[in-house]
Every structure is written in C-alpha cells, then in structure tokens.
Amino acid sequence: MVFDVISVDVDKQLGDFAISASFEGDNGVTALFGPSGSGKTSIVGMIAGLIKPDRGRIAIDGDTVFDSATGIDAPAHRRRIGYVFQDGRLFPHLSVARNLDYGRWMTGLPPDEAQFKHVIELLDIAPLIKRRPGALSGGERQRVALGRALLMKPRLMLLDEPLASLDARRKNEILPYFIRLRDDTRLPMIYVSHDANEVRRLASRVVLLDDGQVAKTGGVELL
Amino acid sequence: MFALSPEEWTAIALSLRVAAVATLVSLPLGIAVAWLLARKNFPGKSLLNAFIYLPLVLPPVVTGYLLLIAFGRRGLFGEWLESVGIVFSFRWTGAALACAVMSFPLMVGAIRLSIEAVDRKLEDAASTLGANRVWTLITVTLPLALPGIIAGAVLAFARALGEFGATITFVSNIPGETQTISAAIYTLTQVPGGDAQALRLVVIAVAISLLALIVSEWFGRRAGARVHGV
Numbered sequence: 001m002v003f004d005v006i007s008v009d010v011d012k013q014l015g016d017f018a019i020s021a022s023f024e025g026d027n028g029v030t031a032l033f034g035p036s037g038s039g040k041t042s043i044v045g046m047i048a049g050l051i052k053p054d055r056g057r058i059a060i061d062g063d064t065v066f067d068s069a070t071g072i073d074a075p076a077h078r079r080r081i082g083y084v085f086q087d088g089r090l091f092p093h094l095s096v097a098r099n100l101d102y103g104r105w106m107t108g109l110p111p112d113e114a115q116f117k118h119v120i121e122l123l124d125i126a127p128l129i130k131r132r133p134g135a136l137s138g139g140e141r142q143r144v145a146l147g148r149a150l151l152m153k154p155r156l157m158l159l160d161e162p163l164a165s166l167d168a169r170r171k172n173e174i175l176p177y178f179i180r181l182r183d184d185t186r187l188p189m190i191y192v193s194h195d196a197n198e199v200r201r202l203a204s205r206v207v208l209l210d211d212g213q214v215a216k217t218g219g220v221e222l223l
Numbered sequence: 224m225f226a227l228s229p230e231e232w233t234a235i236a237l238s239l240r241v242a243a244v245a246t247l248v249s250l251p252l253g254i255a256v257a258w259l260l261a262r263k264n265f266p267g268k269s270l271l272n273a274f275i276y277l278p279l280v281l282p283p284v285v286t287g288y289l290l291l292i293a294f295g296r297r298g299l300f301g302e303w304l305e306s307v308g309i310v311f312s313f314r315w316t317g318a319a320l321a322c323a324v325m326s327f328p329l330m331v332g333a334i335r336l337s338i339e340a341v342d343r344k345l346e347d348a349a350s351t352l353g354a355n356r357v358w359t360l361i362t363v364t365l366p367l368a369l370p371g372i373i374a375g376a377v378l379a380f381a382r383a384l385g386e387f388g389a390t391i392t393f394v395s396n397i398p399g400e401t402q403t404i405s406a407a408i409y410t411l412t413q414v415p416g417g418d419a420q421a422l423r424l425v426v427i428a429v430a431i432s433l434l435a436l437i438v439s440e441w442f443g444r445r446a447g448a449r450v451h452g453v
Contacts, residue, residue, distance in 0.1 A: 050347050076350040089348040093366045093450050102362075107353035152352055 005188045006030065006156060010046050010056035010066075019043065019212040022056075029182055029189045031199040033223065034209030040192045041086075043209075044158045047190065048083050049076030060156050060188075080107070082149030082157040082187075086164050088141040090133035096144050097129040103152025119147045122184060123177055139170040143177060150185070157189040163198060171198070178202055196223045227423065233399050234407040235427060241315055241403055242383035245322035246330075246376055253327060253379070254372065257334035258360070278389070279328040287392025290321055294393075317394035318401045322383035330379035337371020338364060370446040377439030381432055404428050 006025035012018075019039040023030075032040045045051035047058055049065065052073065058066040060081070065074040082103075090099050100119075104111065120126050123143045133141060142162050149157060159178070163171045179202060182189065193199050199206060200220050208216040216222055227235075259265075260272060278286045294311045295301045301312065311317035341364050349359040365372070387405040394401040396410060408424045411417035 048351050050351070075355070076347070077353050077355050079351075080353070081351060083348070083351040085344070085348060087344070089344055091345060091349075091363060102349070102354075103352035106349070106358055106362075148352070 005061055006047075006190065007057070007059045008043070008047060010043065010053040010058065012042065012046065012051065012053045014042060017212060021207075021209065021212070021214050023207045023214055023217055025188060025190060025207075026205060027186065027188050028204035029191050029202050030205045030207060031203035031220075032190060032192045032207050032209055033194065033196070033199050034215075035194055038209040039212040040194075040209055041160055044083075044160050044190060044192055047156075048081050048158055049074060049079050077106070080152070080154050082152060082154030084142070084145050084149050084157070084159045084162045086161040088133075088138075088145040088165075090136075090141055090144055090148070092133050094133075095129070096125070096131050096133065096136070099133065099144060100125075100129065100148050100151055103148060107152055109153060115153075116151065119150050122180060123147050137170075138166050139174050142166070142174060146177065146181065150181070150187075154187065157187050159189060159191045161192050161194070163195070164193075175201060199223060228420070230398060231407070231420070231424060231427075234402055234404050234424070235431075237315060237318075237399070237401075238384055238403040238405075239431075241318045241322055242380050244316075245319040245326065245383045246380045248319070249323040249327055249330065249379065250372075250376055253330040253375065254334055254365070257331045257338055257375075258364075260331070261335045261338040275331055276328045278325050283325065283386075283388025284392050286324060287321060287389035290317075290324065290389065290393040294320065311394070313394050313397060313401065315394075315400055318386075318390045318403060319383075321389040321393045322386045323379075325386050325389050326379035326382035329382050330375040333375030333378055334368065334372050337368040337374070340371070341367045367450050370443045370450060373442045373446055374439055377435055377442075381435050384428070384431060384435070404431075 004024035005027050009022040011020045017039070019042055021039065021043055032043060034040055042051055046053045046066070053066060053068065055068045056066070057064065057069070064072050065079050066072060091102065094102065100116070120129065123146060125140070125143050125147055128136060128140055128144065133144070136144065146162065163174055166174065175198060182202065191199070191202055200223060203220055206218060206220055206222045207214055208222055256275065260268065291298065291312070293299045293301070294304065294317065296305065296312045304310070311320050345363055345367070346359050349363045354362060385405060386403070387409065390401065390403065391406055396402050396406045402410070404424055404427065408421050408428070411421035411424070
C-alpha cells in the first residue's frame with residue numbers, strides 16, 4: 001500500500017455552513033483553491049488541530065493525527081505541522097530572533113545553528129533578527145513567520161493565504177521565497193489561495209473547493 | 224510640621240507592609256481566577272464571579288464581620304488554623320487578609336480584562352509551534368497581559384492602603400499591630416487636639432497614593448510598549 005503524504009477526509013458543520021472535504025496531497029505543493037468562504041481556512045485549521053472535525057480522518061505520512069472512528073485526536077502542539085497564517089501572528093513581545101527560535105524551544109529540539117543560518121539566508125532575514133515584529137513591514141513579517149514555522153522542523157507546512165494581506169508589488173517580492181522554499185526543503189506543503197497566478201507558479205497539485213466541498217482535483221491545468 | 228512621631232512612622236510602615244503582603248500573596252490567585260473567568264466556561268462560573276465581586280458591594284463592616292466569623296479565634300476555620308500556627312485575629316496578618324479580600328475584585332477585574340484582550344490567534348499560533356496550554360500561558364498570554372497585571376496589582380495595593388472598615392471590624396485598631404494609617408487618622412480625629420497629627424497623616428496618605436499611581440502609570444506604559452513590540 002502506498003501512502004499519500006497527506007490524506008484528509010473531514011466533515012464539519014459550522015453554523016449553517018457545512019464542510020465535507022476529502023483529498024490527498026503529495027510531496028510537493030498542494031493548493032487548496034477556491035473563492036473566499038469556500039472553507040479553505042477551516043480545512044487547514046482542522047489539519048493543524050485548531051478546529052475539531054465532526055467526523056473523518058487526517059493522516060500525515062501514514063501517521064493518523066485525527067480519526068473520529070478510533071477516537072484519535074492529537075492536540076495541535078503535538079502534530080508538528082508548520083502553520084503560516086495570513087496575518088503572520090508573530091509574537092509582538094518577542095524579538096524576531098526569539099520568534100524564530102520559539103518552535104524549537106517549545107518542542108524541546110536541540111539548537112541547530114546550521115539550520116538557523118540556512119533558513120535566515122534562504123529568507124534574507126538576517127538584518128531583521130534583532131528587531132521587534134512591530135517594526136517590520138508586511139512582507140518582512142511574512143518571511144519571519146515562514147522562518148519560524150520552518151525552524152520547528154515540521155513534517156508538513158500549511159500556508160494559509162500568506163500573501164493575501166500584501167499589495168501586488170510585495171507579493172511579487174515574496175513569491176520567489178516560497179518557490180525557493182519549495183525547491184530547497186522538499187517539505188510537503190498545503191498552500192491556500194484564491195489567486196490563480198500564485199497557485200500556477202507554486203503548486204503541483206490543485207484541490208478546487210466550492211462551498212465546503214471538493215469540486216475537482218488535478219494539476220494546475222484545472223485553473 | 225513634618226517631624227513624624229514614632230507612632231506615626233509605625234502606622235505608615237505597618238500600612239505599607241500590610242498592603243504589600245496583601246497584594247503579593249493574593250496576586251497568583253488573582254491571576255489564576257482572572258484566567259479562569261476570561262478563558263474558561265464551567266458550571267458555577269457566574270456564581271464564582273458574583274462571589275469575588277461581593278466585597279465590592281457589601282458594606283465593608285459586613286465583610287469584616289464575616290471574616291471574624293470565619294477566621295476569628297473561635298471562628299469556623301480560625302481554631303483549626305491556629306492549631307497549625309496561623310493566627311489572623313488581632314494581628315497584622317489579619318489586616319492583610321482583610322485588605323486582600325477587599326481589593327481582590329479590583330485586581331481580578333483588571334487582570335481579567337487584560338487577558339481577554341490577548342488575541343487568541345496568538346495562542347493558536349503558539350500551539351502550532353509546539354507549546355502546550357501551560358507554556359502558551361507562560362510565554363504568550365501572561366507576558367501580553369502584563370500591563371493589566373501590573374495595573375491590577377497597583378490598584379489592589381492602593382485599595383489595600385485605604386482599607387478601613389473591614390480591617391477595623393476584623394482585627395480592631397491596635398497601635399503597632401493593626402493600626403494602619405487610616406485607622407490612626409480615625410483615632411486622631413476622635414481625640415481633642417489630634418487634628419494637626421491627623422492632617423499630617425492625611426498628607427502622607429495622599430502622597431503615597433499619588434506615588435503608587437504614578438509608578439503604575441510608568442510601569443504600565445513601559446510594559447505596553449514592550450507588548451506592542453516597537
């Protein structure tokens with residue numbers, strides 16, 4: 001039996017809105033694509049363990065993190081899934097360096113100087129590390145958020161519209177970092193977006209969402 | 224006018240000690256209760272809330288009397304506490320207990336507001352980075368709520384300094400043991416010729432309260448700047 005790297009099959013009722021989604025992701029970038037309000041962020045929240053599905057199963061690399069049938073529900077802090085939020089969510093009271101180191105500190109991993117340097121170079125954030133999040137631009141903040149998620153050595157990255165809060169010029173500045181990240185780390189990623197252009201440049205696989213349901217899955221030619 | 228008598232110094236020192244001990248000892252409990260009220264839903268929550276705010280609305284003399292019933296020498300818990308070496312009645316520790324109870328609602332109120340103001344999305348972010356609930360509280364929620372925690376502590380301290388009714392009812396007005404500035408002023412206004420001395424203590428009470436408020440403002444602003452991360 002061959003495992004898909006990511007396997008998601010979830011149902012969730014949120015007020016009047018019903019999510020019922022089932023899809024697989026491979027070792028590359030899987031895009032969750034759809035208009036706003038199609039349930040993308042909720043699905044990503046379920047994968048991360050921030051929202052509990054009513055029913056279903058979520059597995060990463062064959063490791064089941066949620067299964068309503070057997071009662072498995074790993075808490076978010078044990079799932080080792082990197083999450084880059086649309087609004088960055090850097091800790092405002094910590095310096096950029098402490099933000100970057102937070103995941104490693106909390107997961108109890110030993111310091112990894114080499115990886116730290118590598119990620120900082122990859123994202124060009126060396127000049128920022130002594131600063132406070134409040135003193136960063138939107139694009140800088142998202143790069144730091146990306147670095148913070150990477151440095152906890154996740155087994156999967158969730159990127160929830162990480163460019164949506166940036167203007168077009170900034171988007172074009174940051175997008176290459178995501179491409180570099182994809183090619184450099186070979187980490188499986190789920191990339192949430194409603195921007196076909198971004199998805200075409202990044203993703204290998206597309207899951208089209210509409211009104212909480214998977215409408216189609218396939219390659220970027222779907223867009 | 225400002226050469227203070229030894230009795231006055233005693234009252235001032237006692238007031239500061241009582242207020243400081245009341246604030247510091249109740250602060251951990253205040254933070255815990257504020258966190259519960261801000262972040263948790265549980266049966267009896269509104270009852271707990273009402274119970275904590277009770278001293279704010281009860282006449283202080285009633286609170287003092289209830290403390291006497293509970294913690295007096297022959298009180299509900301007093302006898303047992305005395306057998307383990309803790310005595311409140313007619314001791315400065317009793318004054319501190321009365322002050323802690325009276326100032327608790329103010330402390331909890333301020334801290335609760337500041338915890339409620341912490342963006343839960345940041346707590347979510349911490350959990351995806353591997354922080355369990357306790358670590359999230361220690362590394363994210365409490366540091367971000369720090370301005371409110373400081374404000375709550377200073378408010379409680381100032382309230383404790385001014386406490387009078389519950390204290391005098393519970394532990395009386397014994398110079399050197401339970402006679403705080405407020406109680407000393409009260410005593411002086413009851414004796415002929417005590418006005419000048421009372422006035423001196425009034426000026427000192429105003430000065431201490433002002434200083435406390437200025438210090439809290441300063442701490443609050445510093446902590447606020449830290450939290451907002453510039």
